[in-house]
Amino acid sequence: MKRLIPYPTPVGDVTFKVTGAQLDGRALDLSMVSQQDRVVALHMAGREKWREARLEIQAQIPDIELANGPWTEVVCVAVLTERATNSRTVVRLRPWSGSWGGTAVVPRGAFRARLDLTLSVVATVGGVAGRVVATAQDSWLVDLTARVPVRQRELDINEMDFRDGPHEWLRPFRDAPWLVETSGDMPTIHLNTGFEGVTELLGAGSDPTERAVGRLLATQIATDAWTAMFHSAVSDLEVDGDGVPQWPSGWRDWVLRSMLPDILPELSPADGLLEIHGRRSESSGWHELQPLIQYAASRRAHIAKNLGTVIRVLGRSGRESTG
Amino acid sequence: MSRRTTDIPPQMALLSDTVAVKHLTRGVLSGQEDPPFVALVRASESVGGTQSRWSIEPLRHLLEEAQRRHSDVGRAQADRWLAPRLHATLRLTRAEAAEPALWNYLALVVAPDYVVWRHRSGGDGPKAGLVTAERFCGLHYKQAFARLWWTAELFRDGSDYRPVEIAGRIPDLINTVLRLDVVDHRPTARAVTRLVEQGVVRTGRELNDLVSAVNVAGSTIMYEVLAPDEGPDPEAVEYWISEAEVAPPVPHEKLPEGPDDGPIPARSVETLSSMFEKLYAEVPRRGKEPCPTEVERPRGVSLDKPYSPTWRA
Known part of the structure; x- marks a missing residue:
């Protein structure tokens, strides 16, 4: 660092x-x-x-x-x-x-x-x-x-103070707890150590409630990351001479391959790639895809499971403190 | 209390975090209920050996003695007595001690009564009379027994546990220093206890000032280069662990002897303690302002953090 x-x-x-x-x-x-x-x-x-x-x-x-x-x-x-x-x-x-x-x-x-x-x-x-x-x-x-x-590890996690850290470009985001960057060879989650308590919450100890909330936060960050990575991967697609999109390399490849089956379940991955590229470049049907992209990202981030666990934990600690 | 030793298997075992956390109910955390031993023992795994170092009987004796000795003088005082003796009784490599499941088993199955006795909170708030869950199942500087074992491991000078006892003079030391990466260097840890020994720092607040200064300076200065340490001899540790088969129970009055894996170079300790004393002298005194209890957290990204798996494909 x-x-x-x-x-x-x-x-x-x-x-x-x-x-x-x-x-x-x-x-x-x-x-x-x-x-x-x-x-x-x-x-x-x-x-x-x-x-x-x-x-x-x-x-x-x-x-x-x-x-x-x-x-x-x-x-x-x-x-x-x-x-x-x-x-x-x-x-x-x-x-x-x-x-x-x-x-x-x-x-x-x-x-x-x-x-x-x-x-x-x-x-x-x-x-x-x-x-x-x-x-x-x-x-x-x-x-x-x-x-x-x-x-x-498929994601870089970079902990730094957005306001006082060495990265000028992060300064305007000093009140954001995290940012996802998808431009490099490896997607990076910048975690703002200047946002007090975030890193502690993510590394939370063994108090079940604290840990559950920490997991929920991690889930939220992961959802953001998956959504950002998907959009980035789709917008960076290269086409061959016939206008057929090519599978990208590196993380863009595995992001698309793992999310497409959730977004267009009725299509094979290759057809899914063609479809998604078509919809984005022609701007027809791209908006209709947004809920599906959101759904796919939340699945990859295990949002249903983690939120469900948090609700259970909160319910239990609520019962304990009243009873 | 001692009845428990007849109810549970005679050997240490491993209890996973997932299982352990499930059984940390309010009743267990307040000491009103015992954890369900049968279910916990069934859910635990073998440590993969039957050597006598895994025997729980000496551990029970030690913990009962610690309670007996410190019931009047204050339970926080027990840490200082127990840390070296626990370390010399439960002989482990660092790799073994880094296994949280071992500490979970000790806290939930072997000695939940000790955890409650030592860590139950006072006062009359909503958490009064409760132990926080992290004392049963938590990070190495929080968990009731891991924190003592690691204090002894990181502060001992070869086979000499005296620095561990000195460290225990300031109860806050375990809470604030153990989590910092700088104490992973033996001369650094020894230089801190040297300043406690010399009376340069006496209170938890002074200690906080000292370790904050040491930690901040440590982000641009590599203490290992200034104060070299060839490092402990791993074979001596192995030998000491194997000696557990024939070693008598640890003494209660005198300090036990630790693994003879080489003393910390005296010159390195001298270099750092005089440097730290200067750093400490330069710390601006805060007058009557309340002292921040948080010291700088370790930096860097660790793959071991609990939140990384969710981000995998």
């Missing part, structure tokens, strides 16, 4: 990758490290009881810029964290022929399921030692339980 920082930071990119992994000294098959998704799958069939994994990390940082700027005592560290186990390991990398490299050790007992691997450049700047002057844009996921390196 980027924020306003009261000291100079380099402009050059910081990137890193996991170049290899070992489980108890045996090299993992390369297929278990996905450079594209930035995921390492550490589960090896037949080795349920492994004790220690080692990850080879290689980083590129703007060495020349750092050497010529106000930064001294530059170190490059990889940081492994897992919220559930309160575990945090920091590994110093060493400069080595134009890049930085090192090995992170993951002992089995200290971690549970999924670790975040990030990379930071730390330096002395303005007389203060240990300043984090740069952090890699993308983090890696180390999954201890997966056999295949894929990300389970």
